[in-house]
Amino acid sequence: MATIRDVAREAGVSIATVSRVFNQATLVSEATATHVRGIAARLDYWPNSAARSLITHRTHAIGVLLPDLYGEFFSEVIRGIDLAARAEKYQVLVSSFHDSTETIVSAIRALRGRIDGLIVMVPDAEAHTAIAEFATRFPVVLLNPGATAPECGALSVANYDGAYAAVAHLASLGHRRIGLVRGPVGNLDADERARGWRDALRAAGLEASSALEVAGDFSESAGFQAAASFVHMQPRPSAVFCANDYMAIGLLSALRDAEVRVPQDMAIVGFDDIAIGRYLTPALTTVRVDACLLGERALHQLLPFARSRRPADGQREQLPASLVVRQSCGAPQPALAEPQGGRARRRGHGTAAHHREDRLSANGNGAPA
Amino acid sequence: MATIRDVAREAGVSIATVSRVFNQATLVSEATATHVRGIAARLDYWPNSAARSLITHRTHAIGVLLPDLYGEFFSEVIRGIDLAARAEKYQVLVSSFHDSTETIVSAIRALRGRIDGLIVMVPDAEAHTAIAEFATRFPVVLLNPGATAPECGALSVANYDGAYAAVAHLASLGHRRIGLVRGPVGNLDADERARGWRDALRAAGLEASSALEVAGDFSESAGFQAAASFVHMQPRPSAVFCANDYMAIGLLSALRDAEVRVPQDMAIVGFDDIAIGRYLTPALTTVRVDACLLGERALHQLLPFARSRRPADGQREQLPASLVVRQSCGAPQPALAEPQGGRARRRGHGTAAHHREDRLSANGNGAPA
DNA sequence: TTGTAAGCGTTATCAG
DNA sequence: CTGATAACGCTTACAA
Numbered sequence: 001m002a003t004i005r006d007v008a009r010e011a012g013v014s015i016a017t018v019s020r021v022f023n024q025a026t027l028v029s030e031a032t033a034t035h036v037r038g039i040a041a042r043l044d045y046w047p048n049s050a051a052r053s054l055i056t057h058r059t060h061a062i063g064v065l066l067p068d069l070y071g072e073f074f075s076e077v078i079r080g081i082d083l084a085a086r087a088e089k090y091q092v093l094v095s096s097f098h099d100s101t102e103t104i105v106s107a108i109r110a111l112r113g114r115i116d117g118l119i120v121m122v123p124d125a126e127a128h129t130a131i132a133e134f135a136t137r138f139p140v141v142l143l144n145p146g147a148t149a150p151e152c153g154a155l156s157v158a159n160y161d162g163a164y165a166a167v168a169h170l171a172s173l174g175h176r177r178i179g180l181v182r183g184p185v186g187n188l189d190a191d192e193r194a195r196g197w198r199d200a201l202r203a204a205g206l207e208a209s210s211a212l213e214v215a216g217d218f219s220e221s222a223g224f225q226a227a228a229s230f231v232h233m234q235p236r237p238s239a240v241f242c243a244n245d246y247m248a249i250g251l252l253s254a255l256r257d258a259e260v261r262v263p264q265d266m267a268i269v270g271f272d273d274i275a276i277g278r279y280l281t282p283a284l285t286t287v288r289v290d291a292c293l294l295g296e297r298a299l300h301q302l303l304p305f306a307r308s309r310r311p312a313d314g315q316r317e318q319l320p321a322s323l324v325v326r327q328s329c330g331a332p333q334p335a336l337a338e339p340q341g342g343r344a345r346r347r348g349h350g351t352a353a354h355h356r357e358d359r360l361s362a363n364g365n366g367a368p369a
Numbered sequence: 370m371a372t373i374r375d376v377a378r379e380a381g382v383s384i385a386t387v388s389r390v391f392n393q394a395t396l397v398s399e400a401t402a403t404h405v406r407g408i409a410a411r412l413d414y415w416p417n418s419a420a421r422s423l424i425t426h427r428t429h430a431i432g433v434l435l436p437d438l439y440g441e442f443f444s445e446v447i448r449g450i451d452l453a454a455r456a457e458k459y460q461v462l463v464s465s466f467h468d469s470t471e472t473i474v475s476a477i478r479a480l481r482g483r484i485d486g487l488i489v490m491v492p493d494a495e496a497h498t499a500i501a502e503f504a505t506r507f508p509v510v511l512l513n514p515g516a517t518a519p520e521c522g523a524l525s526v527a528n529y530d531g532a533y534a535a536v537a538h539l540a541s542l543g544h545r546r547i548g549l550v551r552g553p554v555g556n557l558d559a560d561e562r563a564r565g566w567r568d569a570l571r572a573a574g575l576e577a578s579s580a581l582e583v584a585g586d587f588s589e590s591a592g593f594q595a596a597a598s599f600v601h602m603q604p605r606p607s608a609v610f611c612a613n614d615y616m617a618i619g620l621l622s623a624l625r626d627a628e629v630r631v632p633q634d635m636a637i638v639g640f641d642d643i644a645i646g647r648y649l650t651p652a653l654t655t656v657r658v659d660a661c662l663l664g665e666r667a668l669h670q671l672l673p674f675a676r677s678r679r680p681a682d683g684q685r686e687q688l689p690a691s692l693v694v695r696q697s698c699g700a701p702q703p704a705l706a707e708p709q710g711g712r713a714r715r716r717g718h719g720t721a722a723h724h725r726e727d728r729l730s731a732n733g734n735g736a737p738a
Numbered sequence: 739t740t741g742t743a744a745g746c747g748t749t750a751t752c753a754g
Numbered sequence: 755c756t757g758a759t760a761a762c763g764c765t766t767a768c769a770a
Contacts, residue, residue, distance in 0.1 A: 001481075001506075003763055014741045019765055029739060048482045050419045050428070051763035055746045059419070061462070061483070069451055075444030082438055082465055091483065093430070094463050096451055112370075113418040113747095114430070114460065137370075220648070249648045256650070279589070279618045281625070281650040372747055383757045388749060398755060420747035423762045482763095 080295025449664025
């Protein structure tokens with residue numbers, strides 16, 4: 001691989017001049033600049049980024065640290081980050097940690113020196129404090145609700161509002177007993193969604209007892225298993241709010257096996273609006289979260305700090321979560337809510353446009369936003 | 370951030386000794402090693418990877434270059450790569466390119482010097498030659514079928530076999546006219562799947578005319594739009610093979626709207642086995658591709674070359690694609706084929722095990738593998 | 739506008 | 755077993 005020396009020698013200039021051509025080209029005469037560029041192209045020269053970052057203290061890369069890379073939510077977050085990073089000419093280093101706070105710390109250590117900033121989603125409060133300490137010396141943006149660290153930026157989804165809107169919607173349809181399939185205890189998003197469920201019930205004057213709560217872990221099988229609890233509950237709830245779509249899908253599947261009709265016998269609402277929801281039978285009413293946008297926003301919030309290598313300030317941003325009414329909740333279908341063809345998905349080098357559906361606002365009554 | 374000098378000074382040793390403690394600890398006395406480690410921990414020192422890679426010519430990172438990060442297939446590939454890379458203590462840099470061969474080249478250029486090896490999925494033949502040239506000087510593994518470059522490793526999925534098995538299965542169920550929703554022309558995977566469809570039809574003595582082919586681009590909306598073509602075809606095909614699951618889902622949805630019953634009026638088979646397939650109504654018969662394993666295998670094929678920084682040899686590996694018979698093809702359901710609860714998906718820090726379903730082999734007759 | 743030279747934080751080589 | 759010291763490839767004062 002050619003180095004700056006090779007180019008300098010070949011072009012008959014000093015290495016400083018070559019360097020300038022690739023950095024502050026204005027300091028170099030147009031003639032020599034084009035000459036040097038020609039030589040560089042011929043030698044297939046490109047500045048070595050390790051050497052460069054050794055002296056500039058900038059890597060032009062950001063790290064992304066997630067609890068897992070499983071499922072559509074994370075995949076869309078990464079995609080959003082990648083999209084925004086490409087536009088800003090930043091590289092993206094992804095990493096996942098599957099276990100303890102321990103590994104989160106070692107993951108960060110391994111990333112150190114390779115990145116200018118970090119986007120991280122911490123699973124629980126314990127990991128949160130570990131990150132917070134690190135964030136006092138390094139630009140960090142958290143993808144978590146309720147981030148308390150004053151030195152981190154933080155983005156989150158309107159978990160509470162979305163859950164509240166979903167449950168209020170069910171209540172407005174006349175449901176008096178509305179169950180919940182929870183996400184993991186301690187998971188910050190899950191806790192917020194549970195809180196939204198509880199408050200919406202209370203606001204509607206309904207029972208919000210823990211007898212109506214079933215434990216879950218965001219997996220399809222958790223939703224599947226939750227079905228038994230609801231079917232045997234006395235009295236049986238007429239509606240269930242699931243803390244994410246995967247669990248709603250598992251629940252839907254189990255109810256079909258149990259010959260419980262949805263939405264007639266039991267109305268179901270999910271959370272996240274994964275792409276497939278509209279193609280289920282019945283199509284899934286859910287709360288839309290734009291995970292891709294979350295990633296994009298996170299990168300843009302991080303970037304100024306990454307560029308200046310200063311810790312982030314305590315900026316907070318919340319993305320809206322909007323109710324998408326389909327069939328599983330039993331509401332009358334608003335006309336034109338879902339243009340056919342849906343959100344395009346593709347694999348490979350297709351050329352399909354990415355249609356977005358019209359979407360309902362989070363006001364809980366199905367009116368167009 | 371503390372440097373090796375700070376640690377050396379504080380520990381009263383030379384920087385060489387500190388370096389040895391972090392690299393070949395055997396060359397240093399146990400006493401000084403622990404002493405140095407203590408100081409390093411106190412100063413929160415960790416070797417700067419840029420400086421390190423400047424002299425070792427190793428980054429301990431690999432690059433992943435994909436046409437897009439959209440959808441479950443890519444997300445699972447990345448997850449597989451990440452899993453394997455973590456185990457090997459390698460970092461993963463992901464990048465996507467959305468356009469031309471041009472951007473693929475510039476993406477590679479930007480990655481240069483930051484990675485020890487590259488895993489790349491090229492969309493078409495043109496990009497293929499650009500990569501092939503690069504691969505003569507750098508370890509590259511292709512995630513593509515029919516890779517011709519002798520200096521690249523290459524992994525692929527048994528697209529042809531899987532498609533053949535799917536279509537043979539439909540033929541064995543008595544279907545005489547079997548349509549195809551194609552993937553993008555020029556896409557290597559799509560072409561192979563189309564070839565499998567064609568050959569299986571011929572082998573069964575059936576018509577494989579292009580009149581039975583409908584263009585598609587792997588998106589749900591392409592599948593949705595394809596429905597109209599099939600419904601109006603004279604005579605109407607009694608079965609359709611879709612080159613991926615997303616298109617099958619779109620097709621399913623459109624057929625429901627058109628009140629064409631699946632599988633009675635039209636049998637449908639997809640390709641990829643995305644997680645959601647089993648929860649559709651009817652559950653989707655498809656060809657299972659383990660994208661996560663594809664990623665894992667790619668990393669393991671690349672790693673020896675990345676470590677030695679030598680171009681890969683022309684190693685080829687093909688992952689099996691196995692038919693998964695569910696309801697959309699209309700075959701009698703084999704007992705015990707799908708244990709309930711399904712493949713677990715999760716978001717967040719859940720604890721669910723990842724159940725795998727029993728699976729049918731690609732021999733096309735539904736017998737257990 | 740260009741060149742010279744001093745690092746950036748490591749590892750590798752060679753003496754001791 | 756340990757210590758000097760020369761790279762690694764680049765950017766950036768400072769000088770010309």
